Amino acid sequence: MPLFLLDRDGVVVVNRKDNIKRPAGLELIAGAAEGIARLTDAGISVAICTNQPEVARGVMSREELDAAHEALAGMLAAKGARIGRILPCICDRKTPRMKPAAGMLREALAGYDASAADTPFVGDQLDDLKAAFHAGCPRVLVRTGLGRKALERGLPQYLQPVAVYDDLAAAVDAHLGNHAGGGGIPPTP
Numbered sequence: 001m002p003l004f005l006l007d008r009d010g011v012v013v014v015n016r017k018d019n020i021k022r023p024a025g026l027e028l029i030a031g032a033a034e035g036i037a038r039l040t041d042a043g044i045s046v047a048i049c050t051n052q053p054e055v056a057r058g059v060m061s062r063e064e065l066d067a068a069h070e071a072l073a074g075m076l077a078a079k080g081a082r083i084g085r086i087l088p089c090i091c092d093r094k095t096p097r098m099k100p101a102a103g104m105l106r107e108a109l110a111g112y113d114a115s116a117a118d119t120p121f122v123g124d125q126l127d128d129l130k131a132a133f134h135a136g137c138p139r140v141l142v143r144t145g146l147g148r149k150a151l152e153r154g155l156p157q158y159l160q161p162v163a164v165y166d167d168l169a170a171a172v173d174a175h176l177g178n179h180a181g182g183g184g185i186p187p188t189p
């Protein structure tokens with residue numbers, strides 16, 4: 001199944017210092033809902049893979065996280081944007097599931113019976129690109145969230161090609177252009 005994978009914070013919703021613990025703290029990045037809606041209209045499933053270590057740290061409960069994700073899905077649905085699964089990794093130490101490892105992305109790919117090579121992962125941090133690399137997904141960095149900082153620090157050569165766009169809306173447009181044979185997100189080598 002065609003699938004598009006997203007990081008949450010800095011890609012779909014605005015980053016907050018306190019890392020968005022409540023539905024009231026969710027603020028959509030401009031154009032993100034409209035971009036996801038274009039994927040929905042194109043028949044492409046969209047899922048989110050997000051590290052949320054605050055749960056293991058006891059800062060928020062799993063129930064609170066699930067409530068925030070339900071609220072997020074509702075905010076997007078109101079704009080015609082359908083989010084399928086929201087997969088969180090709630091560990092607070094490195095695990096094979098937690099980004100920069102590939103486990104969470106692989107789980108999403110398997111859940112949709114999607115091929116990694118055809119499924120871009122859009123993130124705003126180096127760990128997102130690394131997870132995409134390890135999963136075999138095309139790597140996309142957006143300049144929203146922490147993306148601009150990550151670019152300034154420089155991206156390791158092994159992660160290339162990395163497609164860079166101003167925001168999720170632009171990444172979606174490039175991806176949909178791919179389908180029509182236009183230039184867009186480069187495939188994994």
Ligand SMILES: [Mg+2]
Nearest residue numbers: 007009010124
């Ligand atoms: Mg992020």
